[in-house]
Amino acid sequence: MLASSGDVLDRALDTTVPSRPDVVAVGALTRSGSIAAAADVRLVPETFDDVDDAHAVSLLLDLDLARGSLGDARRLLPALTTLERSGRAATEAVAQHARGRLALAEGRVEAALVHLESAALLTPDADPVWLGWQTDYAPALVRVGRTAEAERVGVAYERSARAHGSDHAVASALRVRAMVTLIGDRIAMLDEALEHAERAGSRGLAATIGCDLASLLLLPGDAERDRAVALLHAAEQYATVEGASPLLGRVHRLFDRCGAEPGLPGGSPSSVLTDAEHRAALLAARGLTNRQVATQLDLTVRAVEWQLTCAYRKLGIRTRRQLAGRLGV
Numbered sequence: 001m002l003a004s005s006g007d008v009l010d011r012a013l014d015t016t017v018p019s020r021p022d023v024v025a026v027g028a029l030t031r032s033g034s035i036a037a038a039a040d041v042r043l044v045p046e047t048f049d050d051v052d053d054a055h056a057v058s059l060l061l062d063l064d065l066a067r068g069s070l071g072d073a074r075r076l077l078p079a080l081t082t083l084e085r086s087g088r089a090a091t092e093a094v095a096q097h098a099r100g101r102l103a104l105a106e107g108r109v110e111a112a113l114v115h116l117e118s119a120a121l122l123t124p125d126a127d128p129v130w131l132g133w134q135t136d137y138a139p140a141l142v143r144v145g146r147t148a149e150a151e152r153v154g155v156a157y158e159r160s161a162r163a164h165g166s167d168h169a170v171a172s173a174l175r176v177r178a179m180v181t182l183i184g185d186r187i188a189m190l191d192e193a194l195e196h197a198e199r200a201g202s203r204g205l206a207a208t209i210g211c212d213l214a215s216l217l218l219l220p221g222d223a224e225r226d227r228a229v230a231l232l233h234a235a236e237q238y239a240t241v242e243g244a245s246p247l248l249g250r251v252h253r254l255f256d257r258c259g260a261e262p263g264l265p266g267g268s269p270s271s272v273l274t275d276a277e278h279r280a281a282l283l284a285a286r287g288l289t290n291r292q293v294a295t296q297l298d299l300t301v302r303a304v305e306w307q308l309t310c311a312y313r314k315l316g317i318r319t320r321r322q323l324a325g326r327l328g329v
Helices: 005-013 021-032 035-040 051-066 070-074 077-084 089-105 109-122 134-143 147-164 167-180 186-200 203-217 225-242 245-258 275-285 290-297 301-315 320-327
Strands: none
Touching: 021 035, 021 051, 021 203, 035 051, 035 225, 035 275, 035 301, 051 070, 051 077, 051 089, 051 245, 070 089, 077 089, 089 109, 089 134, 109 134, 134 147, 134 167, 147 167, 167 186, 167 203, 186 203, 203 225, 203 245, 225 245, 225 301, 275 290, 275 301, 275 320, 290 301, 301 320
């Protein structure tokens, strides 16, 4: 049956790239690794039926997972389920990809593959910057033994990313290639990936790639321990500043593996905390509730909770009394 003119128009408009300014802004901040700054932007889904709302929820999920807040990420499931039923391929694909990432974070690889394969089928030629489902799909395939298929996905992803011209996308694709390759030089791939990530200003991706490289450089027989330790210190600094606890945990495990000492927390609170975290912490230390802090700073309560959680972790404290002491309030 021939498609109607309305169907053709709908498909033409069914892009995986968002257009809403706040979504575009948070996407750029997230890709740059500016987790705390991204959390400061008030990102609220509106209709739950278009690609902008799908990306809004997906970005909120990314921020939750980046800081290790699996419980907060799970609370987004009802919104993702609604978006999956939108009837629009791009919207559904973004939601499916997000659900796949959540399932992987929960250790449910088979469930993740169901969602990631749906995203792949819905948008085989998706924009590699905004919907790079391959970053999760290819490694998941390896984990269930589908290595040859994973390699094909990785090769196609790299081709798409290079055609797009985005350094961030190329860095992501090369990282995937290094994770799944059967015959390639993984260290060379990661070296090039790191160059692209640094050129793009993608600090979070660069820190993650640095950990990947360090893990390979610490294999028996590799004589580049000093470089591995330097990469880990750089990743540790990033993860500490941005409150990326899962990444920080991985860094410390690699430090244990090579027998090196992680950097010790120190310096003044203002040198450890981001500006946003410092502002929220000062108000909280002065006795304001989270809701009062949110009102004064024009943030959501959830954003304030995140900033204070990061501040507590970075300062090595647990209570507001300790917070007041560290800040001298």
